Amino acid sequence: MSEVGAAAGNAESAGNAEPAAAGGGTHARSRARRLSIRGLNKWFGANHVVKDLSLAVEPSEFLVLLGPSGCGKTTALRIIAGLEAADSGRVLLGDTDVTDELPKYRDIAMVFQSYALYPHKTVAENIGFPLKVRGLKGEERAAAVRDAAAQVHMEDLLERYPRQLSGGQRQRVALARAIVRRPSAFLMDEPLSNLDAKLRGYMRAELKHMQHELGVTTVYVTHDQVEAMTLAHRVAILDEGALQQIGTPREVYDNPANLFVAGFMGSPPMNFVRGRIENGRFESGGGGGVGVPVEGARDVAEAVMGFRPEDAEVADPGTGLFDATVYAAELTGDVTLVTVALGEDASLSIKMPKEYDVDFDRKVAVRFPLERGFLFDAATGDRLPARFISAPAG
Amino acid sequence: MRSGALTRMAEIRANLPAARARGLKRWFEPTRIGRMSPAGSIIVYALLILWSAFVLFPFYWLAVTSFKLPIDVFEGPSYLPWVDFTPNLHAWADLLDFSAKSPLAETLTPYRNSVIIAFCSTALCVLVGSMAAYALARIEYKPKLGTILIFVVLMIGAAVAVGVHGVDLWVAGAVAGALFILLARSVGRYFRRSAGNADILFWMISQRILPPVVAVVPIYMMFQRVGLLDTHLAIILTYTVVNLPIVVWLMHDFFASIPVDLEESAQLDGASRLMTFFEIVIPLARAGLAATTLLVLILSWNEYLVALFLSTTKAQTLPILVAGMNGGEKGILWWTMAVVIIIMIVPVIAMALLLQRFISKGILLGAVKG
Numbered sequence A: 001m002s003e004v005g006a007a008a009g010n011a012e013s014a015g016n017a018e019p020a021a022a023g024g025g026t027h028a029r030s031r032a033r034r035l036s037i038r039g040l041n042k043w044f045g046a047n048h049v050v051k052d053l054s055l056a057v058e059p060s061e062f063l064v065l066l067g068p069s070g071c072g073k074t075t076a077l078r079i080i081a082g083l084e085a086a087d088s089g090r091v092l093l094g095d096t097d098v099t100d101e102l103p104k105y106r107d108i109a110m111v112f113q114s115y116a117l118y119p120h121k122t123v124a125e126n127i128g129f130p131l132k133v134r135g136l137k138g139e140e141r142a143a144a145v146r147d148a149a150a151q152v153h154m155e156d157l158l159e160r161y162p163r164q165l166s167g168g169q170r171q172r173v174a175l176a177r178a179i180v181r182r183p184s185a186f187l188m189d190e191p192l193s194n195l196d197a198k199l200r201g202y203m204r205a206e207l208k209h210m211q212h213e214l215g216v217t218t219v220y221v222t223h224d225q226v227e228a229m230t231l232a233h234r235v236a237i238l239d240e241g242a243l244q245q246i247g248t249p250r251e252v253y254d255n256p257a258n259l260f261v262a263g264f265m266g267s268p269p270m271n272f273v274r275g276r277i278e279n280g281r282f283e284s285g286g287g288g289g290v291g292v293p294v295e296g297a298r299d300v301a302e303a304v305m306g307f308r309p310e311d312a313e314v315a316d317p318g319t320g321l322f323d324a325t326v327y328a329a330e331l332t333g334d335v336t337l338v339t340v341a342l343g344e345d346a347s348l349s350i351k352m353p354k355e356y357d358v359d360f361d362r363k364v365a366v367r368f369p370l371e372r373g374f375l376f377d378a379a380t381g382d383r384l385p386a387r388f389i390s391a392p393a394g
Numbered sequence B: 001m002r003s004g005a006l007t008r009m010a011e012i013r014a015n016l017p018a019a020r021a022r023g024l025k026r027w028f029e030p031t032r033i034g035r036m037s038p039a040g041s042i043i044v045y046a047l048l049i050l051w052s053a054f055v056l057f058p059f060y061w062l063a064v065t066s067f068k069l070p071i072d073v074f075e076g077p078s079y080l081p082w083v084d085f086t087p088n089l090h091a092w093a094d095l096l097d098f099s100a101k102s103p104l105a106e107t108l109t110p111y112r113n114s115v116i117i118a119f120c121s122t123a124l125c126v127l128v129g130s131m132a133a134y135a136l137a138r139i140e141y142k143p144k145l146g147t148i149l150i151f152v153v154l155m156i157g158a159a160v161a162v163g164v165h166g167v168d169l170w171v172a173g174a175v176a177g178a179l180f181i182l183l184a185r186s187v188g189r190y191f192r193r194s195a196g197n198a199d200i201l202f203w204m205i206s207q208r209i210l211p212p213v214v215a216v217v218p219i220y221m222m223f224q225r226v227g228l229l230d231t232h233l234a235i236i237l238t239y240t241v242v243n244l245p246i247v248v249w250l251m252h253d254f255f256a257s258i259p260v261d262l263e264e265s266a267q268l269d270g271a272s273r274l275m276t277f278f279e280i281v282i283p284l285a286r287a288g289l290a291a292t293t294l295l296v297l298i299l300s301w302n303e304y305l306v307a308l309f310l311s312t313t314k315a316q317t318l319p320i321l322v323a324g325m326n327g328g329e330k331g332i333l334w335w336t337m338a339v340v341i342i343i344m345i346v347p348v349i350a351m352a353l354l355l356q357r358f359i360s361k362g363i364l365l366g367a368v369k370g
Helices: A003-021 A026-031 A073-081 A123-133 A138-151 A167-179 A197-214 A225-231 A249-254 A259-264 B002-019 B023-028 B038-066 B070-074 B090-095 B105-138 B145-163 B169-186 B197-206 B212-225 B232-256 B260-268 B273-284 B286-302 B305-310 B318-326 B334-356
Strands: A035-044 A047-057 A062-066 A088-093 A108-111 A185-189 A217-222 A234-239 A242-247 A271-278 A281-284 A291-295 A300-307 A313-315 A322-331 A335-342 A346-353 A363-367 A374-377
Touching: A035 A073, A047 A073, A047 A088, A047 A217, A047 A242, A062 A073, A062 A225, A073 A108, A073 A185, A073 A217, A108 A167, A108 B260, A123 A138, A123 A167, A138 A167, A167 A197, A197 A225, A217 A225, A225 A249, A234 A249, A234 A259, A242 A249, A242 A259, A259 A271, A259 A300, A259 A374, A271 A346, A281 A300, A313 A346, A335 A363, B023 B038, B038 B334, B070 B334, B090 B334, B105 B197, B105 B232, B105 B273, B105 B286, B105 B318, B105 B334, B145 B169, B197 B232, B212 B232, B212 B305, B232 B286, B232 B305, B260 B273, B273 B286, B286 B334, B305 B318, B318 B334
Parallel strands: A062 A217, A062 A234, A108 A185, A185 A217
Antiparallel strands: A035 A047, A035 A088, A234 A242, A271 A281, A271 A300, A281 A291, A300 A374, A313 A363, A322 A335, A322 A363, A335 A346
């Protein structure tokens, strides 16, 4: 992993967390606490699932833990919740060390991927359960339940049972149960992944609005980079248990610290062309015929050139950086996605205007603004401090 | 080869509309999707009716016999009241006659014993068993095989000391217990191989592999030694232990099927482990709990062998009483026996009806996902 990139992202975004904390409910605001984890490690047998993970979530910040399945993000969340014990490292809530506290003493609420509603309890009983456990009775509890239910627009369905609710409604009940006791922090484990695409988009906006309104420190786990981009104040990207980069969505998108982050963010993800850097020139391997001058780089035997689909365009053969063959063109609605084959093993995606159409197997040129290209060291995965320059004329 | 198969398939396809069954064959094909074929339903219902008659006839026979006069019983089989014989309430009248030394007045004590023993042991068994089953479903145990071996060796040693060398039971027990704790703590950490939850579960159910008749004499001697023969406590404890494996085995599956998310959520919501168990887990497992309770109740209610050994008069249960009714100076009182058996069945049927409404499906619906 790139420690330099992670540290840089951290320092920069400390300033960025502040604007997020402005505005919103005053009551909740005062309760929001900083949540930090230090040097967290977790093994499952011989499997090192969380590797020396350190993060700080500012008060009222919405932090998204993003990574592919099996990257340790859910385990990290469960350690913060207290459902799993860390093998080493600390979990701090505000100034309190809660590493060895039972979940119920942590003042943290969690929304599960499955919602985990109690099926034998009504909506009102579900929402009221955390209060019932804490000994709140009668009208006091009922009022708090009504408030929480109103916040998620479920006040008319309090007497229903979970089985009588739709997926989106269940999701809301789970949220209401989390907010009813005004915790210091929210944890959410892929809460939208069981909803259909349309509802997911809607709930995403609602979730973001609610977090803004309540101002509760939130850690949100997902493998969906669109969710991460849209929801997060800051995104922490994990791979194989290790932190790859942390920063605002824009930072990690525009300025990826390494090959993994570059390839994970974006839909479709960044295009990669494998090759080498020799004598100030990037040359593609595999017979792609790409040759672009590079500035500020030593020679690298295995390098990767990267560029984003939306930065590139398809043009007439011979007029771009390199030529390729059209493999497929798909109209997705707002854009036409052109997939081209370069050499034997590289397949690149390029976003073109929706009016664009091209025949399969046509020879075309690909070009992108040189300042939008990235270079990585394929062996370490690290970003290279190099940039493309335009070829001398002729 | 391939084209041959294709030609054949084309032929079959062409014949499809005409291939529908005709004549006698139509009886063996469903008339509509989701129905049974006519012949099939005739066979199935015939078998069901036959089997029901076979199963229900003893109950009918019992009911009829309870209304017969002795003469109707001994004059050979008669089946239909008012046709074969005239019903008479004499056997049932005895039931209310407590004053005399009527055969039914003697049933009162065994009846009370049966109720106390069956309900107490069932309650105890289900409580302890379901908690054990829950622990086995949710917590991973790793008992060291070496430690188990030490325990067995010490137990045999204590038994030899008591039996052969005449050491006092309590002294031997205390020494063996202390030695076990000492050895388990000191040597135990060097043992590598350990058993898992599946092994513990199998060990529990394996207690039922042994025929009860093998264990019943040692059990008898045990209770004789502690002076608990012919008491409710002895039978309640024995039934509880004997039925525990069944409860653990059945409830384990029910608990394992409850999504663990629900319990973790309850934990985060602030509930303690016991509260989670009684507020969340038990209500969700109540179908299984009801079925298990009923099964254990029936087993304890009808148990004969253990009761035969452990009770003589004061703690005698109904099965022992009924079995003992085929002797005596008056000969076998079939009509009285029929009445006793009928009133013996009633509580179990009542419990079955009571618990049946809990044994419904779909209780977990809506717990997770959409």
